[in-house]
Amino acid sequence: MRDEAPRAVTAICRSLQEQIVHGLLQPSGQLPSERKLSELFNTTRITLREALGQLESQGLIYREDRRGWFVSPPRIAYNPLVRSHFHAMVQEQGRTPATEVLSARLVPAAADICARLGLPGLSGVIQIRRARRIDGRLVLYVEHYLNPSYFPGILYYDLTRSLTELYASEYGIHYGRVRFDMVPTALHPEAATTLRTAPGSPALRITRLNRDQHERIIDCDVEYWRHDAIHVCVEVPE
Structure with a gap:
């Protein structure tokens, strides 16, 4: 038995x-x-x-x-060496992207965000929380933390669009060096609720620390992907 x-x-x-x-x-x-x-x-x-x-x-x-x-639908191929953004990456693979802004505001920066962005304690940062879909399915919860010194008035723009494109068109800022950290993790309650799944569900957390063309640290993104939605694929040139 x-x-x-x-x-x-x-x-x-x-x-x-x-x-x-x-x-x-x-x-x-x-x-x-x-x-x-x-x-x-x-x-x-x-x-x-x-x-x-x-x-x-x-x-x-x-x-x-x-x-x-x-x-589960087919995974999206994600190559961190390719300079792109979510909407372009998804569309290039024949899929349909969509972005929803959950909140956008100036908040006190947590200690780890201050450390990442090189800010003194008790600094304010612009926090943008977004949910992203592929073919209608919620697959990504992301928190963006921006140094407000470089992006005055950004909260008045349409934040469903690509921040990469917004930085370039409105602020003349282009991404330079980027640091990626990827670790398997479990979804915390806020991310899980957004993605309509249970807290503790498996996920891939991708943290990006972005510098601009002048080597200034401008923002930090913390992404939580549903584990079955993404395939990290990197080809290193000779």
Whole structure:
């Protein structure tokens, strides 16, 4: 009896994986409810959820709170060596990007942000929080921290557009050197709520520290990607 549950989990995983691979379950398509899947596989909800959790960890399916389970669409290729921005990167891969501004304001800078931007303690920074979609699916929660000295009046602009383009067109500022830090992480509650998933869900955190053409540190971005939405791909030239 002890071996029945693991065997059932394996069988469910294999069956759903085959359906996805052969195109019978389409990318972004919704799976039947857990109740219906339990009946289909003649198993308990506990066993079914273990199987679904394993498929989610593999990036084959994902869950949205109060909506259910879905088949993961293809990942976006992300090359940090290519100078681009979210909308251009997504469009170049034949997908549809969208950006929503969650908040934009001047806030007291946390100690780690002061350290990253080279600001003294108790400094103010411009914080812009945004949610980003690919083909309608929420995949990215990002916090931008800008040194206000370089971007007066930026809060009055349309912040759904590319900040890269906004910096260039309105402030004559272009990105120079960029430092990337990438680590697997778990979504904190604010990011998880924005992405309609559970706190603690796996994610990839990408932190970018950006300098301009004059070597000034101008801003810092902290991105939280759903782990099944992105594929980091780097080709180093000879």
